[in-house]
Amino acid sequence: MNVKQAANVLDLIEFFAEYRRPATLAEIARHFDWPRSSAFNLLGTLAARGFLYEPRAREGYYPTPQWAVLIGRIEQAQPIPAWLHELLQALVEQTGETAALAAASGAFALFIDAVESPHAIRYTARSGKQIPMHVTATGRALLSQMQPQERATILRKAEFRRYTDTTLMSAEAVEQEIARSSQRGWFLGQAEYTQELGGVAIPLGLPHRQLAVLVGGPTYRLQGRIEEVAAIMTRLAGAYLAGASAKEPIR
Missing domain, CATH: 1.10.10.10 (Winged helix-like DNA-binding domain superfamily/Winged helix DNA-binding domain)
Structure with a gap:
């Protein structure tokens, strides 16, 4: 529309x-x-x-x-907690790659905050950028937080277009990947939407918001570091969530 x-x-x-x-x-x-x-x-x-x-x-x-x-x-009514931006900064410092915060917007994952990598060649994730939910790690991390019926509705309306050789091409394939990733604790993007760009995403699991964090970059830099990056993300997200909830209830 x-x-x-x-x-x-x-x-x-x-x-x-x-x-x-x-x-x-x-x-x-x-x-x-x-x-x-x-x-x-x-x-x-x-x-x-x-x-x-x-x-x-x-x-x-x-x-x-x-x-x-x-x-x-508008922002005062539903503020994005400052600790989320601090989390993105910490992720960039420890991984060297771009970190972004995303929310669902219809059939898309919408970046609402980002801190970009200092590298000249990097994943670009400006606020307001939208990417199809079903073909990205970020989107699948958001989909995993939805009720099955809500997720099924989005996937039923999705356009399964082949962006790259690794694009998932059916709702069933997306559901299977979500199940595997949820069990593992993190979501992997393997150049499914943009050639030579990949990343790791995790759902934040906040009580009243469905948000996901992505660390993304060129595949040649991420290859061989996926599990390391996922471990850094899980550790830092857990620490920031615990710190925020200790100060005040997470909204």
Whole structure:
């Protein structure tokens, strides 16, 4: 599903986040190849609602702080605990690879936080990135935390497209891999979605949230280190969970 008007607003915000300067109606229309009238209507609507302003008259639009105010309120209602980001940092320090925190979003695993590897060649996992749930270790770690009926519904609607030679191509194969991984305690990604990228994921098992942590990187660096990385992840996640629950109930 892709609602054009909603997508245009999100594209516009990403534009400002990337370029970080005011932009005129003509620049925006040209950048997105939008009809001038459509760009005018969108910018006018956002300006009328207080989400855009002109720092200097007729020199371009820029987002107002209203975006940050609303996002701040939303985050305060369901904050991501600070210790989860600290866990990601510790994983990068001890494994040398990218660490990411993911949640379920429909049929996708959605990265909601990440700390990237210091290596020039690395797994890229920016916040907001989505990956198909059934073909990734991260996704299967999330699926493992769902009730069987909920998981079956997602897998029934999944598109079993062959991304690489190692992609799992049926709901039955995914279920079998989830069962094996759950018994082992960690989930393995073997370049099933992107060639030459793999990783290890673990479910966090929080009481009121279904979250998973991934450590990912190029397969040539992870080969031979899988069990070591899984052990580091299990140990650190257990320590941070125990520390957080000792301070206050985990939400």
